[in-house]
Amino acid sequence: MVDVFDQVEEELRSDRYKRLARTWLPVVGGVLAIALAAALGWWGWQSWQTSKADKASIAYQRGVESLEANNAVGADAAFVQAAKEGNAAYKALALNQRAGIAARDNRYQEAVTLFDEAAKTAGDPLLADGARLKAAWLLMDTASYEDIAARLQPLTEEKRPLRPFAQEALAFAQLQHGKIEEARSPLSCSRTASRLRRSSASAPRRLWIQSRQGRPAI
Helix, strand or coil: CHHHHHHHHHHHHHHHHHHHHHHHHHHHHHHHHHHHHHHHHHHHHHHHHHHHHHHHHHHHHHHHHHHHCCCHHHHHHHHHHHHHHCCHHHHHHHHHHHHHHHHHCCCHHHHHHHHHHHHHHCCCHHHHHHHHHHHHHHHCCCCCHHHHHHHHHHHHCCCCCCHHHHHHHHHHHHHHCCCHHHHCCHHHHHHHHHHHHHCCCCHHHHHHHHHHCCCCCC
């Protein structure tokens, strides 16, 4: 009798396992299929991103080499491709370079537009504020003081990466527009005012020279 009961129990257990398998195997299979599809999708996206980054790097380097060869047209085309193919950092750098090319060709408004676009694109605060600062310098000789101040004052706030340079630029704008008292902050009184008064180069010219060297305008 024990063997009979064992056999019956074993058959019942087997039937229960079969029912569980019929119920859950499709679910488990679906979950695994989704996980596999997600993994393949992630791998494909990563591969695509890597490919785009490689193309952006090559295009950017080609642009730099074209600049060194005084081929502004070729450089601009390469930086356009780098901005199109690359991530936010590459796009911001490429837009900065294109703005520098436009400034050297005296296309100041186009350069300002490109710097503004670079600032919006850049995820890095240093890149973003650098582009904003260069745009402000380019406009220094043509825009109103109110426009310049609106661009520079946010850059002079605490913890902004280029705060000292923005303070100097704002002091320059204040001196240029006859706002001597406003320019007499502790910073401008010590070295900025005297240094800026002695400066003979115009703001746009200094900007595009330093933009070409990849440094913030100061």
